[in-house]
Amino acid sequence: MSKILVTGATGNVGSHVVSQLAGAGLEVRAFARRPERVRAAVEVVQGDLYEPETLEPALKDVESVFLLWPGFTTGNAAEVVAAVARHARRVVYLSALGGDGAPSHYAEIEELIRRSGLGWTFLRPGGFAANTLGWAGQIRQGVVRWPYGEASRALIHERDIASVAVHVLTSAGHNGAAYALTGPEELTQAEQARVIGEATGRAVRWEEQPVEEARERLMAAWGEPAFVEGALTTWESFVTRPERATDTVERLLGRPALTFRQWAEDHAADFA
Structure with missing residues (x-):
């Protein structure tokens, strides 16, 4: 399996995604504003999604991306999604319940990803x-x-969200799925x-x-x-x-949430 890039690698969810992927022996690259805060022994690239030029080096040889958008407006998300689409094949986006409903930055970014040509899965936690x-x-x-x-x-x-993300990133059958968690x-x-x-x-x-x-x-x-x-x-x-409550976590992971x-x-x- 090719390299997986994890954005938001020091956050509540992203840090668990990094550690779980690394614990499974997979090639992981962590993307973080503060590299010193990455706790797992993985490759780290310093960068900021608000500065898309810092993302390009992190995408080298990457097949899959865990994408966590850091703000409450779309900002330059179109540039970020375009950069991911130039390098990777699939993206797992941490959206939110209702992300496809009322207008929000979650819905806008989901639509950007749908139009990008990437294979995608949306995680929509409550x-x-x-x-x-x-x-x-x-x-x-x-x-x-x-x-x-x-x-x-x-x-x-947050550990359950990360476990679902890791499951989706490392197994087939999730393309085009939107999971309510x-x-x-x-x-x-x-x-x-x-x-x-x-x-x-x-x-x-x-x-x-x-x-x-x-x-x-x-x-x-x-x-x-x-x-x-x-x-x-x-x-x-x-x-x-x-x-x-949904049963999505249990269905995907084979254990209770x-x-x-x-x-x-x-x-x-x-x-x-």
Whole structure:
């Protein structure tokens, strides 16, 4: 099997993709802004997808690419996809649930890839369990104050996303597929906070935060009104229309998806 290029190689998902491919003895090249943060013993090329000229050297002798776009707008994604198409034969793109629905950068990049001539597979995960790391400071205090405690999602362990990516990159039969990936269970945000508390040995309670207060806090942190409103609208929607669990991870990997409790136990030190 020819070389596999992994972009976003130091991120929550990409780092696991690199380590799992390397652990299987496959030829891997990691593409990263900060090469020193690549943990596996693999070839590393320093670069940034926002600077497409840095991608060209990384694509030499590459057959397959794991593509993780680093932003929330398409930017120069057309140039990146074109560069990949000049060198590689197939791409596994980390998109998102709903990536083919309402207009978004995910949908736009999926369309760029469809038109590129590359063989492709889209991975469309739902909510990342790792997003709850944003509660770490509050977990330490024993109270999570956040809006929409009854919003229910089937959060997925980043290791499962990586395992699916590796499976798709190293086996046949996935060309043209779009896989909806979730964890195996649906939990409300309040339940997620409780499970994290149990995994870390703390009693953690939920305190409902008024939406307007949350909006002000998120604006101060993110500074992007459209992104803040999109996040709040999404959380609100999961109160009445929960994100449903899929069995895709189990079907592809032949084992159950990792539970949120397993994720919380794996990350207990991050909440210490």
